Amino acid sequence: MAAVQKSRGISNAQAEGCSALWSHPVFSSFTVMHFHDENDENEIVRNTNDDATVSRLSAIAKGYFADEFVKYFVKRPVERSPIMNRGTYIRQLVLDRLVHQFLELDIPGKEKQIISLGSGFDTRYFMLKKRGLDIGCYYEVDFPETIAKKAAIVHRRKELSQYLTDARAVKGGMELVSKHYCLLGGDLREWDDIAKRLMEHGFKVDAPTLVISECVLIYLDPLDSNRIIDWLTRELTDAMVALYEQIKPDDAFGRMMIHNLQSRHIELRGIHAYPELKDQEQRFLRLGWDHAKALDINMVHDTLLDPRDFSRMAKLEMLDEMEEWRLLSEHYCVAWAYKSCNAKGAFSSITLEKRLPHEGQTLEPQKKTGLSRLHLRV
Ligand SMILES: C[S@@+](CC[C@H](N)C(=O)[O-])C[C@H]1O[C@@H](n2cnc3c(N)ncnc32)[C@H](O)[C@@H]1O
Numbered sequence: 001m002a003a004v005q006k007s008r009g010i011s012n013a014q015a016e017g018c019s020a021l022w023s024h025p026v027f028s029s030f031t032v033m034h035f036h037d038e039n040d041e042n043e044i045v046r047n048t049n050d051d052a053t054v055s056r057l058s059a060i061a062k063g064y065f066a067d068e069f070v071k072y073f074v075k076r077p078v079e080r081s082p083i084m085n086r087g088t089y090i091r092q093l094v095l096d097r098l099v100h101q102f103l104e105l106d107i108p109g110k111e112k113q114i115i116s117l118g119s120g121f122d123t124r125y126f127m128l129k130k131r132g133l134d135i136g137c138y139y140e141v142d143f144p145e146t147i148a149k150k151a152a153i154v155h156r157r158k159e160l161s162q163y164l165t166d167a168r169a170v171k172g173g174m175e176l177v178s179k180h181y182c183l184l185g186g187d188l189r190e191w192d193d194i195a196k197r198l199m200e201h202g203f204k205v206d207a208p209t210l211v212i213s214e215c216v217l218i219y220l221d222p223l224d225s226n227r228i229i230d231w232l233t234r235e236l237t238d239a240m241v242a243l244y245e246q247i248k249p250d251d252a253f254g255r256m257m258i259h260n261l262q263s264r265h266i267e268l269r270g271i272h273a274y275p276e277l278k279d280q281e282q283r284f285l286r287l288g289w290d291h292a293k294a295l296d297i298n299m300v301h302d303t304l305l306d307p308r309d310f311s312r313m314a315k316l317e318m319l320d321e322m323e324e325w326r327l328l329s330e331h332y333c334v335a336w337a338y339k340s341c342n343a344k345g346a347f348s349s350i351t352l353e354k355r356l357p358h359e360g361q362t363l364e365p366q367k368k369t370g371l372s373r374l375h376l377r378v
Pocket residue numbers: 045046047048049052053117118119120121122141142143146186187188189213214215216219220
């Protein structure tokens with residue numbers, strides 16, 4: 001490992017000091033796969049969802065934030081490092097701030113809808129419903145294999161299915177549709193098919209729409225992700241995108257991140273097309289979107305958290321490796337953009353600075369659930 005880091009220009013101190021990072025999915029599990037075709041590659045990309053879900057459960061168990069639904073999607077919980085738990089918390093927090101503000105926008109007319117691209121086992125829909133928010137429809141799209149598993153779990157667990165109205169299994173149980181929540185299987189690289197299926201399930205191009213890409217578009221070739229963004233630009237009247245993904249592939253740390261992912265056959269195909277914050281903004285602005293803003297996670301951490309959150313997090317667990325934390329956080333960004341024909345004024349109120357009422361609840365250390373006591377997926 002050290003040889004790799006040195007050859008990539010990382011100092012010895014950084015190389016040796018980065019031990020807590022090795023458990024991060026971008027650095028861990030150096031599985032060498034000898035056979036490598038498109039099915040393998042899709043499978044590897046699908047597995048990144050398990051990493052994300054396990055990380056979320058780890059942060060929840062430590063008390064960083066509350067989400068009682070994630071446990072139903074994890075078979076084998078794993079405790080993550082403090083760096084990862086903090087990162088997972090901030091990822092959750094920034095996207096929650098954007099999603100909540102979108103849902104609270106005062107836009108008369110059509111009900112709001114959300115599409116989560118590559119949703120994996122994300123449980124945000126259930127948390128939003130639990131908090132009493134109204135959503136016209138929340139669509140989740142991922143590979144059919146992932147959606148089929150999620151549909152089965154949602155269907156089986158009354159704790160989840162209680163939030164669905166008129167739910168029915170479709171495609172032989174591979175998908176699940178209901179009045180306010182639809183789980184649709186498909187390959188994002190075949191966007192025309194997905195767009196057609198969204199329409200079949202009530203998606204409206206003239207309804208205010210939030211598109212979430214949480215560590216997803218980065219896995220696609222820019223040709224494929226741009227096809228999706230072009231479609232959103234062309235077809236939707238009032239759209240917002242909330243995106244979270246890796247950036248900065250070209251510095252020493254970035255090269256090491258890419259190299260280590262590649263050794264697991266994980267390709268961040270989009271990272272070189274949008275390597276810097278300004279590129280993340282330009283990917284929307286050049287298409288005529290009204291506004292786009294991108295921040296790295298250091299900026300969020302240093303300026304947008306409630307100051308009381310630092311002492312709260314310190315009580316949950318110690319984060320000694322500040323240098324590593326900063327390096328990693330510099331390589332992740334949150335970006336959001338909107339374009340609107342009917343509600344520019346409303347969309348322009350969205351800001352990452354606005355804290356949510358439920359963030360206050362996490363300001364006191366939560367009663368730790370403890371991974372071993374969690375009710376696990378069977
Ligand atoms: C890192 S996971 C993130 C999952 C979820 N967004 C979250 O943050 O918990 C990436 C997800 O994107 C999905 N994905 C990547 N490429 C895809 C494609 N071409 N079609 C459908 N889903 C895709 C994967 O299956 C996986 O669930």
